[in-house]
Amino acid sequence: MRLLTLAPARRGHIVLAVAAAALSIGYADLIRGGITLGPVLIVIGYAVLVPAAILTWR
């Protein structure tokens, strides 16, 4: 909820940072052979966080 009360510009940056973190950790897990956490994070990153980051970007 606190995210929603932030200034729009800052909210956009935070969503983008979370998206980047999810994808980075997801790919890192994939590179080390993981097939559970990695796919989950990558799917959330691509399907939810990146579109959200674009739409909230100022």
Added chain:
Amino acid sequence: MAMRRSAETTHDVPAPSYGIAALVALGVFALYVATLAPTTAMWDASEYITAAYTLGIPHPPGNPLFVLLGRVSSLVPIGSVAVRVNLLAALCSAVSSGIWFLVAERVLAAWSRVRWTRILAAITAAVLSATVFTVWNQSVVNEKVYTVSLAFFAIVSWLTVLWCDDPDGRFADKLLVVIAYLIGLGYTNHPAGLLVGPAVTLAVIIRRPVTIYRWKLIIAGGLAFVLGLTPFAVEPIRAAWHPVMNEGEPTGCADTIGFACTFSETTRTRLMSNINRDQYGKPDLAARQAPFTAQVGMWWLYFKWQWLRDSHGVQPTVQTMLAMGFFLLGVLGGFTHWKYERASFWFFGPLVVTVTLALVYYMNFKYGASQSPGLTGVAREVRDRDYFYLWSYSTWSVWAALGLAAMWRSLAARAAFDARRWMTSAPILLLGLIPLVGNWRDASRAKETATREWAHDLLNSIEPYGVLVTLGDNDTFPLWYAQEVEGVRPDVTVAVTSLLNTDWFPRGLLRRKIPAYDVAKGPEIYRHMSAAMPAKPVFSLSYQQLDSVPEYIDVRTPQLFQAGALKAIVDPSKLEYGVVTRGDLMVLQLLKDNLGVRPVYIARTSGSYVQALGLEPYALVQGLAVKIEPSAIAATPDTLAAAGTGHIDVLRSRALWSSYGAPQAMIRRGDWVDRPSVGIPLLYIGTAFMLGQVAEQRGETKEADRMRRAAIELAEGTRTLDYFVAPADQRAPVENGDSRPQRSVPVRP
């Protein structure tokens, strides 16, 4: 009622009914769950379920986004792994229906000012789009990646409709950037993701031409598109871990993942080859594989299926009349769209044209498997490819519903709104339920367990640690599923001839670690058989030696093949390509390396392959497979000669027959809807007849009668009696082969 003002439209745009759209999607999802396949199915279903579960790489282009989504689905603790992945297909199509509801509701904003009329008409669009045959049938089992593509189509469509409503301002710009991103992302699910691109571009140019001069926005869209493509990075990463399914092997890492081998030229070449589907060698568009009119005819054939599948051709006139009716309704719906909602028409109209006529031209198919069965001597697709037009039929059904809405309005509307007239004429929308009723029987996969049983039956026909040579999709992918997802008989090495023609598949066979045979889990007949794990790999060749096997040897006269005491005359003229291909050479190598070391079998789905390789004197039928013995077989009371198939191991085949689960599964389903894969039930029926004949030869009258009754019961249960009684020229072609349009073998006889 909430309203918003649409830019450059003369009317207020009602707020979208997102809540009702969600309820509609939920209803469609419930329908799909009620008719969902409880396990895997024929063709590519097993391949994709296995790829998802193991995070492997399916056939090119590799579909990395689908594999990721499927893997996440497979983790949801509901039902079996197959059900979880099948539910992904159901969910995607249900979401699409919900979005088509929104699109239809928006298009009808100026058609009627009364909300409930728009909602009823939009629900009709959602129901029609969900129940046209191909969409429904593909949504109740994850046979392909196309339902995910459909969801992308629908989402991009809705975002474009929103953009068309108000193409100015920052939010509109962000919508365009998201659309560009989603098109890129959709491409990593399947190249069809790009099909929505031309319609979006046209809509942008027509609705707000100045947009194309806004270079910052263009660059942002381009970057978003490229970001959407990045899931392709999953392919080389996973390939370097060499999962059991590693088609195309898009990595330069031979053993373990590493920086240098991943960022190598080999990885780049193999990845691009996968993405571009080089393995299939699509012919030039100028060289039509069938006349364009015939290709449109193929689309029309499958269009007819959408409203009443009628898989046995019992009601051809009704089917054609319905198709013509819904075609005209679609035309009327297109006109209604143009008349009432010009802004989104410039997107949706081109989209319909792209996924229909343009796609027919681009796909450049041969004659369809079920098209014009009386026409002989023409090249045909191995299976019916109605799924390639899933987007066409889905979008057309939206227009057909708009056509129904237009008819409703013409019946009900007068100068002033008269609720009673609208209500009394509303039943015309019930025509939208025709596909729901007409397709239920054939589209539902609720009782389809035969493919899973078939996989178990075929694997269990193989002795421990055996090598099984198969021919194509339907005798291979279900086995991969059984082995990798269900853990059934992973000790068996499945070598499919079509993929043995590639370079990566033999390497994968050599690399594959064969687990110890689990006696307790294996069939009863092998309980007392000594089964020591062979120390040697299935190939005696190194990776380099395997890679050096030529694509084919252009020898067209019979050749002697010798392996120990086995001497076979290989007749190239009887082989698929008229010459000995790399795949055939690999099979011969497998025989040479494994006879006497581990049992070697050829699946009986392979037709006359045993004879083409000259192996008949060494061939011993055991259930659904033919075991190749190291030396010529002599007849005994339990090993009888069988014309055309070598010999039959009577006791083993009987024991296997009594353990088979597929015959009862097929009878329970009560039909075999997919005729191009009918070779599978026919194989069981043929086996029962063969066992009946054998019993007759042995003077076992009761057993002979029992097996013949079993054969007839199965033929009736799968509705395939016509294959045994109809004249040959009236039968549909029987194929068990590979569903890919092309293979890598360049030789043409």
